[in-house]
């Protein structure tokens with residue numbers, strides 16, 4: 001199932017992997033409001049791990065944020081096999097499934113696997129353009145190179161690994177700029193992992209997201225502080241595994 005958007009945008013905020021961390025999501029939404037983006041788009045995994053799956057899903061619905069499905073969204077509906085999830089992830093999936101409201105289950109069930117924005121020449125998918133429903137990770141330049149063949153747009157935004165990156169493709173020459181900000185150049189294509197709002201895994205505990213300015217032709221990976229201890233307390237109060245609270249402090 002694919003969805004299309006066709007509305008010329010000036011500036012978009014791209015978020016992913018919120019994982020029920022409302023404290024982080026609220027901080028990111030405040031940043032995006034300050035940045036005056038005219039759309040926010042979510043690359044999936046709204047739920048799973050964190051203690052506020054309903055509140056995070058409600059935000060996507062109330063703010064009319066186009067959202068695609070992630071593996072944890074499908075896992076919470078038992079639409080995907082969770083036998084390869086570790087014990088902690090499995091416990092979080094089962095807890096999330098138990099607390100999700102009927103309306104939010106229905107909402108998550110209807111999420112598309114990809115989103116194509118024809119007006120701005122952008123493709124959105126949670127895991128990989130090659131196999132959106134297989135939940136494979138793009139971790140090497142070789143995997144990135146293969147995946148450039150599976151979308152036609154200039155820019156593809158993904159999430160899933162919780163590790164942000166920018167890969168620039170200049171007619172087959174791939175580069176990974178070290179700076180978190182790049183100029184979008186005509187003739188080049190981009191594969192961007194927008195990182196994770198609610199459970200970063202790049203040793204940086206700050207919430208991660210992307211701002212892409214189509215007019216100024218710039219895109220930037222951004223970080224912001226949030227009430228991390230509030231999110232940890234919520235996890236412990238919910239009776240979720242303690243490790244899920246602890247890892248937030250380490251960004252892992």
Ligand code: ZN
Nearest residue numbers: 017045072160
């Ligand atoms: Zn995730």
